[in-house]
Amino acid sequence: MKNLILVTGGTGYIGSHTVVELIEKGFEVVSVDSLHNSEAWINDRIGMITGKTPPLEIFDLCEIDRLDNLFKKYPGISAVIHFAAFKAVGESVEKPLVYYRNNILSTINILEMMKKHQVKYMVFSSSCTVYGQPDKLPVTEDSPLQPATSPYGNTKKICEDIIKDTTVASNEIKAISLRYFNPIGAHPSALIGELPRGVPENLVPFITQTAIGLRDELKVFGNDYNTPDGSCIRDYLHVSDLAKAHVKAVERLIGGSNKKDYEIFNLGTGKGVSVLEIINTFEKVTGIKLKYRITGRRAGDIEKIWADATLANKELGWKTEYSLGDALKSAWEWEKNLRKMK
Numbered sequence: 001m002k003n004l005i006l007v008t009g010g011t012g013y014i015g016s017h018t019v020v021e022l023i024e025k026g027f028e029v030v031s032v033d034s035l036h037n038s039e040a041w042i043n044d045r046i047g048m049i050t051g052k053t054p055p056l057e058i059f060d061l062c063e064i065d066r067l068d069n070l071f072k073k074y075p076g077i078s079a080v081i082h083f084a085a086f087k088a089v090g091e092s093v094e095k096p097l098v099y100y101r102n103n104i105l106s107t108i109n110i111l112e113m114m115k116k117h118q119v120k121y122m123v124f125s126s127s128c129t130v131y132g133q134p135d136k137l138p139v140t141e142d143s144p145l146q147p148a149t150s151p152y153g154n155t156k157k158i159c160e161d162i163i164k165d166t167t168v169a170s171n172e173i174k175a176i177s178l179r180y181f182n183p184i185g186a187h188p189s190a191l192i193g194e195l196p197r198g199v200p201e202n203l204v205p206f207i208t209q210t211a212i213g214l215r216d217e218l219k220v221f222g223n224d225y226n227t228p229d230g231s232c233i234r235d236y237l238h239v240s241d242l243a244k245a246h247v248k249a250v251e252r253l254i255g256g257s258n259k260k261d262y263e264i265f266n267l268g269t270g271k272g273v274s275v276l277e278i279i280n281t282f283e284k285v286t287g288i289k290l291k292y293r294i295t296g297r298r299a300g301d302i303e304k305i306w307a308d309a310t311l312a313n314k315e316l317g318w319k320t321e322y323s324l325g326d327a328l329k330s331a332w333e334w335e336k337n338l339r340k341m342k
Helices: 013-024 041-050 064-073 089-094 096-116 151-169 203-211 239-255 275-286 310-316 324-341
Strands: 004-008 028-033 056-058 077-082 121-127 174-180 182-184 218-221 236-238 262-267 292-295
Touching: 004 013, 013 028, 013 041, 013 239, 028 064, 064 096, 077 096, 077 239, 089 096, 089 151, 096 121, 096 151, 121 151, 121 239, 151 174, 151 262, 174 239, 182 239, 182 324, 203 218, 203 275, 203 324, 218 275, 236 239, 236 324, 239 262, 239 310, 262 310, 275 324
Parallel strands: 004 028, 004 077, 028 056, 077 121, 121 174, 174 262, 182 236, 218 292
Antiparallel strands: none
């Protein structure tokens, strides 16, 4: 019998790409999503890519009775990959209680239902935001965690602690937290990709929306940072590379090759890229000149961060395959495809 994986937030940006990779690796998948930040038709696109449309259950994970019923409806779930969360940093500052309630309660509910229904394994979608502005670069898994700069970032740290404490208290649950750096790009088919609601919070969808004429101009927040060109530096990785790491993590847990009941891995390319470098690379791979303007720094932005992904390379047998140019070109193809639909 094939292993059945429950993916929460399965129609979201990273969730949908991971569902594709799981199906292509021979896993059975069931998705759950509230559609708060995604669209149901993404699930149909997953079917178009893989030839297999997974069942999609639509409800809020804070509703524990409905979650209980989902575990009853799909007995024999081998592992949960938990993506579902509110994720807009700025909104989390304005509505902290909404973020704490949703992100933390949903995680507690899943862990309780895993215990009740004897599901042993969880892969958790965490973030490099837990490192804040690191004193030393690149960041390893042993780098000290800094106080979060937003309630969103704090929910990731709190959820990691809850999951870790649960694995310590119980021999039944084992988990891996994956700390992502900056996922960008879209599936090579251009059938799924990042789908922001309203004004994008992230750099690359703002770039593609500016390139296609949806936004008047792109703002670059600050050019006076202590970096080679003065703009902020991040570690950008292709979303399909990121998705493949989740499959590796699930295989590690199910196969019993995890070395501890709770493990953490950084997922990044190991290379820092500035905002201005992203703009230049986008212009180069698409041939489109972007209209952008340098403005003042944005509150809460950290200056520079990139990953040391050696541990994930070694232990998960994972490494990034797509280049920055590949990722940006795929984001542009997805943007064009999206506008044709509308």
